[in-house]
Every structure is written in C-alpha cells, then in structure tokens.
Amino acid sequence: MPKFLREDVDAIHALLTVTLEKSDYADKFNTELATYKKQAQLKGFRKGKTPDSVIRKMYGKGLLANIVNTELEKALFGYLEEQNIDFLGQPLSVEDHEDIAFDPANLGVFNFKFDIGLVPQFELQGISGTDTYDYYVIEVEENLIDEDLNYAARQKGELKDTDTVGEDHTITLLLEEMEAGALKPEGISHEAKVFTGALTESAMAELKDKKTGDVLVLNPFELEKETSEANTRKYLLGLEPDDDREVGTAFQATIQQIQHMEPAALDQALFDAMFGEGVVEGEAGAREFIRNSFASTYAVRSNFMLLLDVQERLTKLHQFELPENFLKRWLRVANENMSVKRLEEGFDNFMDGLRWSLIRDKIAQTLQVAVSEDEVKMAIRERVSRMYRQYGLPEDLVEKLADRMMESEDRKQVDETRQELFSMKLSAALSATLNLNKINVSLADFTERENEKVAALKSAAAGQLVNESDEEE
Numbered sequence: 001m002p003k004f005l006r007e008d009v010d011a012i013h014a015l016l017t018v019t020l021e022k023s024d025y026a027d028k029f030n031t032e033l034a035t036y037k038k039q040a041q042l043k044g045f046r047k048g049k050t051p052d053s054v055i056r057k058m059y060g061k062g063l064l065a066n067i068v069n070t071e072l073e074k075a076l077f078g079y080l081e082e083q084n085i086d087f088l089g090q091p092l093s094v095e096d097h098e099d100i101a102f103d104p105a106n107l108g109v110f111n112f113k114f115d116i117g118l119v120p121q122f123e124l125q126g127i128s129g130t131d132t133y134d135y136y137v138i139e140v141e142e143n144l145i146d147e148d149l150n151y152a153a154r155q156k157g158e159l160k161d162t163d164t165v166g167e168d169h170t171i172t173l174l175l176e177e178m179e180a181g182a183l184k185p186e187g188i189s190h191e192a193k194v195f196t197g198a199l200t201e202s203a204m205a206e207l208k209d210k211k212t213g214d215v216l217v218l219n220p221f222e223l224e225k226e227t228s229e230a231n232t233r234k235y236l237l238g239l240e241p242d243d244d245r246e247v248g249t250a251f252q253a254t255i256q257q258i259q260h261m262e263p264a265a266l267d268q269a270l271f272d273a274m275f276g277e278g279v280v281e282g283e284a285g286a287r288e289f290i291r292n293s294f295a296s297t298y299a300v301r302s303n304f305m306l307l308l309d310v311q312e313r314l315t316k317l318h319q320f321e322l323p324e325n326f327l328k329r330w331l332r333v334a335n336e337n338m339s340v341k342r343l344e345e346g347f348d349n350f351m352d353g354l355r356w357s358l359i360r361d362k363i364a365q366t367l368q369v370a371v372s373e374d375e376v377k378m379a380i381r382e383r384v385s386r387m388y389r390q391y392g393l394p395e396d397l398v399e400k401l402a403d404r405m406m407e408s409e410d411r412k413q414v415d416e417t418r419q420e421l422f423s424m425k426l427s428a429a430l431s432a433t434l435n436l437n438k439i440n441v442s443l444a445d446f447t448e449r450e451n452e453k454v455a456a457l458k459s460a461a462a463g464q465l466v467n468e469s470d471e472e473e
Helices: 026-039 052-082 142-155 201-207 229-236 268-275 282-317 324-334 340-366 373-391 395-407 412-433 443-461
Strands: 003-010 013-020 087-093 110-118 132-138 158-162 169-179 189-195 215-218 251-262 435-441
Touching (some): 013 052, 169 215, 189 229, 201 215
Antiparallel strands (some): 003 013, 013 110, 215 251
C-alpha cells in the first residue's frame, strides 16, 4: 500500500509525500512487459521469443514511468478524497523536487512530494435573518397585462375584408414586372401578401388609404423593412433560389384584397383557450393570472439581483487568506502560454472570483441548496420540449433527446443548466432567509440597475485567468 506523510506548513498550505513501494507497481509492470513480449516481433527473433532483457531495455523505462504515474495519481487523489481534504486547484510537485529515475532494471521505492493549497476555514457572516439587504419588487404594469390579453384576442381573432388600407392590415398584391412604363411581356407576375406593420415608411405612404382594385407602381425591393433581396425574390416575387434572372425595380401593384384582424371578444371562451378550461373566471381572473405570471418571472430576476448584492457584500466581508504563491504557480501550470504580465493584471480579479466561489459553496451548504441530476434532466427536458414544440414531437422522443444530452460527452449544456438551476435555487433560498428591505421599482428602473450590475461583473470576469492562452511577451 502507498504511504502518505502530510506536513501542514500553515492553515492554507500543506506538503504531502507519497511513497510507492515496489509492491505497489511491480506486478503490473511485469505483466505489461510480458504482454509486450508476446506481441513484439523484432528483427532476429521470432514473435514472442524476444529475450526479457531486450524487451526491458527497449520498452521498460517508458512503461515503468506510465505505470508508476498512473498508480501515483490513483493513490494521491484516493487519499485526498478519503481524508476529505478540501484543496484548491491541483496538487503540484514541489519546485525543488529531485529528478525521478525510472530504471526498469532496478525496481525500488519512489517518493513524490506535492504542494497542496488548502481551502481556508472561515465562519460565514452576512446571511442571517437579521442581515438586511435591499430587494427590488418589480411592479407589474397594467399595459403589459393589456398587451397579453390583446395579443391573445388577435391570435384567436378572425381576418375580415375591408376596402381601405390602414394600420395593421394585410394586403394581397398582384405584382407584375414592368419595362419602359408598360407591363413586360413574359415578365414576372406573382401574388404576394404583405402586412402594413412590415412596410417601409415610403411604401406605407404610397399604400395608405388606397382601396381594393387600385393600381400603383412600386419597387418590391423597397417594400418591406428589415428584409433582404433574397427574401424579396423568394416571397414577394415567387422566384426559386436558383433563378438568377435579372429583375427590374418597377412593378405594377394591383390591390386585390385588404383584410384586418377582428380580435376575439374578451370572454370566457377566450380565457379557457388561454389558460385552460375553468382555470380563471372572467376578465378579472384572467388579469390576476397574468399579473401573477409576470410577478413570478420578475421574482427570479429580483432574486438574482439579491444574489449579486450578497456576492458584493460578502466578498468584502470575508477577506480570508488564500495561498497566493501556490495559486499563481498553479495558474501558470494550468495555462502554459500565459504571460507574466497577464497573470499579474488578472490575479486580483481571479482571487475575488475564487473567494466568492468558496463563500457561495458555504452558503449553499448552510442553506442546504443542491441540484440533483433529476432536476437537471427535467430542466433539459423542458428546454427540448420548448425548442421542438412547434414540430409536435411525441413525449417519448422528447425524453430520448433529453437522455442523449445528459449522456453526451460534451457536458457544456448540462453544466450550464446545472449552474443556472443552482443560481436560481441559491438566490431563492437567500430571499427566504435574509431580512429584505423591499423597494418597489418599475421594470425600466430595475432593468437599468440590473444592466449596471451585470456590466460591472462582466468587466471583473474579463480579468479571470483560468483557461487562458496568452502568448508570452
């Protein structure tokens, strides 16, 4: 069995010596050598008959190094886990470590010495029920509720004919290509629908107050705003993508139909369609349902703002010592191409980020906040369902897609989902624990505060150093 000797330099720095005896690795080394011998087919020897001394001389050193390093890593991290040692970064070989000689002809004892940066022990402050924080309660504006109801009414409404172009109308145009002031023989002719809300100002000025049957000359490429020539050719002129003919800019436009959306009545039938049968009663119930929905969404943002305020205060409140020299060396090892200048410029921000992550983990432990794999899978399932809802995917296929994402080797999306859930649960737990000074604010005011806070955090995060790849200057 490997032997371990721990020497605590101070509260945040330890030295660990790991000793591997011959018995810890020799059997595996000899077994691997025997495998090499069976497979080796060297000039002058039959396959499997190469002498042990030759195999040992040719492959022994590299093989021994690999096996010893594998056993070392397993022993080291097994010990750290077994002893429940909270460490920072990764253990590093001591800077003055003697060279290790891997001699396959002389199997002996190996000693490895590591620097370990320890997580500092500290008492958590600032998150009791007597600690007061500002908490922004975002007011739900009535016009947003009106917009939701009006949108639903339009969605369930009915298109009806009218005879004069106005706001929020759908116009059916027969577009016919012109040449020299007349219709072009065998020119493009296509029926297209346009919505007045998508028209450019000049096109709307041309069409406003026109009536069914009116004829005018328009440039289809200047008809709609926020579109492209390719979309105009495809949707307004009916041309296939591979049709590269030249197209003129003058088209005769005949108004064939003008329609407007007649919104559905704000009655119980509409509310049952919006929320489910019997979920709300009357317009008052519908408005309250929408108001609560907005408030629930806003609460997530308010909780997150609270979390940012907690982060700002507690990072200043907990100025515990960290093993700076060790962390600088670890950052250089983890980011081989990082320049010394970049390290020094970003180190303070890195330390603030590390300090907050340790504080955050302790808050989560204190408030018993954790995210399970089932919760991550459920969140991913809901995300997949939203993404593919328009295609009407069956439930079993949604479940398979979620399983595939959970089992994928690319864990980025799963890890991001876990972090989002963790932040949401942590911020909600804080809002339920702390003494909150509730401040009513408008959505616009809150968004401005939120943007300022997030911008400041992004600026600080820009100085983080993990996974950097700066070139040495």
